[in-house]
Amino acid sequence: MPELPEVENVVRSLRRSVLGVRIESARSLSRLVMKRADEKRLAGRTIRSIDRIGKHILVRLDDGVLEIHLGMTGRLLVDGERNAYTRVIFALQGRRLMYEDIRQFGRVRWTPDLRERVSALGPDAMSVSADQFERALRGRRGRIKPLLLNQTFIAGVGNIYADEALFRARLHPKTIAERIRGERAARLYRAISEVLSLAIEQGGSSISDYVDADGRQGSFQLLHQVYGREGQPCTGCGTAIRRIVLGQRSAHYCPRCQKY
DNA sequence: ACTAATGTTGTAGG
């Protein structure tokens, strides 16, 4: 569920209610999701700020950082109810924060600082400059779609927004990355920025699991032009949207508007 | 029974 726009909405909704609040205790119900040893590191810490890099949520504490990645089905819920999928429970002053995750691909951990895996990420997709983006495409001989999913290339774009951005830029997902230069690169850059901004404004895409920390769904799924629309008419030309597999992920595109 | 799902990582081979 969680790509950059969804994670951004979780961060914004979290900020409204837990900034400056102390974590009285943290309890892991799944050692897959959070090591039991981190319970002790988190207890008694105060939440100083909440940020996002790519799809990672960074909760800065008075000692260290609480890093959360939602994986495929992770949710952070302020005052949520405990259920079969609750994996971590944070007792806060006067409220609680629940991390739930059906598939348990998400991770919750304490780190002493922001290095580690966050430093291995490429520039955040909402902060990268047009120049930086164009330069990053140079020398990349692979196809653009899998490259957009590579978090060391740019951080935050996932399967939905990669497909939606390529449609807006009128680029076929198999286009060789280094051949995207000049006007086409500028178009792709703008398409990524615009689709992410719009999706953030719409509260993200709620397809099966996603809700923000207040339990609210997004509405950007109603504006998807290709993702999940195989066989349905292209909003631009009416041609049936096609779905292919690229880099072991599905890719949706309009065969008429996005020429190879 | 089989397949696909908003993600990431490790391994192997070219």
Add this chain to the structure above:
DNA sequence: GCCTACAACATTAG
């Protein structure tokens, strides 16, 4: 180093 394919992680839904 870059690129691709495949498997794995765990669970649900169609």
